[in-house]
Amino acid sequence: xxxxxxxxxxxxxxxxxxxxxxFLYLYSLSKIELRDVxxxxxxxxxxxxxxxxxxxxLYNGGLITVEVENITYDVVLEASNQSLASGAIVGxxxxxxxxxxxxxxxxxxxxxxxxxxxxxIESKNxxxxxEGEVYVADLYLTELRxxxxxxxxxxxxxxxxVQEIAGKIIDWVKDLLGL
Numbered sequence: 001x002x003x004x005x006x007x008x009x010x011x012x013x014x015x016x017x018x019x020x021x022x023f024l025y026l027y028s029l030s031k032i033e034l035r036d037v038x039x040x041x042x043x044x045x046x047x048x049x050x051x052x053x054x055x056x057x058l059y060n061g062g063l064i065t066v067e068v069e070n071i072t073y074d075v076v077l078e079a080s081n082q083s084l085a086s087g088a089i090v091g092x093x094x095x096x097x098x099x100x101x102x103x104x105x106x107x108x109x110x111x112x113x114x115x116x117x118x119x120x121i122e123s124k125n126x127x128x129x130x131e132g133e134v135y136v137a138d139l140y141l142t143e144l145r146x147x148x149x150x151x152x153x154x155x156x157x158x159x160x161x162v163q164e165i166a167g168k169i170i171d172w173v174k175d176l177l178g179l
Contacts, residue, residue: 024064029144031061032136035099037150039130049109052085055101056148058134060094066136067093071102073132078151084108084128091135126155 036057044051052075060066068091075085085108094100131149173179 033059034148035059039152051107053105055103057099057101058094059099063096065093065095069135069137071134076129078127126153128152128154
């Protein structure tokens with residue numbers, strides 16, 4: 001067999017395989033779905049704020065593994081549209097026909113003032129939203145972003161915060177009065 005025909009055949013095969021992979025990757029990008037935004041816990045409630053932890057669950061319905069570059073998010077108080085926290089989650093790979101959880105954790109501060117907690121209770125609107133975008137690796141051909149938004153209720157956690165403050169104030173008054 002002629003060596004030049006063999007080289008040309010190998011090059012054609014490589015170009016075909018690269019094109020096929022590119023097509024499969026773009027197809028897989030179109031099959032990425034946000035399946036769930038989960039609030040796993042709100043912990044460490046204090047005068048300073050609280051820590052919110054959760055997960056974003058993404059599904060890859062495509063034929064090959066896809067890589068998420070990163071995920072950005074904001075926690076926004078519904079009543080005032082005030083941003084309580086924001087962050088970014090490091091990306092990772094989502095295998096074909098599988099789901100992957102991307103965990104997040106962020107400290108939400110009551111600042112600028114603790115009055116925020118009381119305003120939430122007074123308005124009886126204890127909802128916040130976690131919203132953001134998932135940035136998917138895209139071979140530099142197009143920018144793929146998947147927006148998400150999930151409503152969460154902070155009511156029980158705000159009540160816990162107020163009870164903690166009330167307990168500290170009562171202890172302070174008892175110490176002040178010598179009781």
